[in-house]
Amino acid sequence: MPELPEVETIVRDLAPSLVGRSLKNPRLFKRNVLREVTPRRLLGALRNHKIVDLHRRAKHIVMLLDSDLRIVIQLRMSGTLLLARGKPDQDEQRYRVLQAEIGRGTRLVYRDVRRLGTINLLDEKAWNAYTERLGPEPLSEEFDPDQFSKRLRGTKVAIKKALMDQRRVVGVGNIYANEALYRARIDPSLRTDKLNRSAKHRLYEEVRAVLNEAIDARGTTLKDYRTGTGERGSFQGILQVYGRGGEPCLACGSTLATTHAIDGRATTFCWRCQGIKR
DNA sequence: ACGAGGTCCTGCGAGC
């Protein structure tokens, strides 16, 4: 679930407690989230190095250590990284994947119900090679409508699928793709090469607006997502289309529809506002 | 270059 706003919220919450610190007693409970790295190497890196920076790139949490190594966490569907104190509750015990102590009775916990998330340990070269394949950050200052337009070139896939393609632009997943397309009044199934200049410009604006608003609301909690301090986000109460199939459109009152025709993912839209032929 | 579909996982609600 976590998309850009959720990952950004977690990183902002955790950075003050983690940067400049080293972790103690790291423990790995489930090993199938590890990709290229072995448990031994991961735990060794956590044990022996201070955290010098924590930031977000795309939907990844990047923890830079005081070597050229970084621990890269991709939360995917149900991963969450948070600080916990006191006795771990049942859920934590059941779903924790990795944890480490940061002192004063506080621990850093990576929990993941479905364990589709991934943890990697990459040196600078491997990280650069990886991140170069990803698209630009939609909230960066350099990201302008022109760059967005260029990124959408050369494909006939549905605009919703292109928007979620992390090689074109990063950070947008199913929830915010639905929201941005609705807000920009664009048919999610429209071929990307058929979007006119004005539609692309509206989409650019709405992608940025919805991501910023979701960050302000500390993310969308449908089920598993928690902020870095273990709380629920609040954007789920502000969603206009996602999860509202069968309910009235907030703008025109038409009944919102849900389809799985685009890439097999739930797409909810308004026939009238998004100009879709029945 | 594209769409379709499978894969990694567990939980949950619907339907019987």
Added chain:
DNA sequence: TGCTCGCAGGACCTCG
């Protein structure tokens, strides 16, 4: 109550 099925925020792969 208990079962089976399909679906859930993501990203990767193969096949035709």
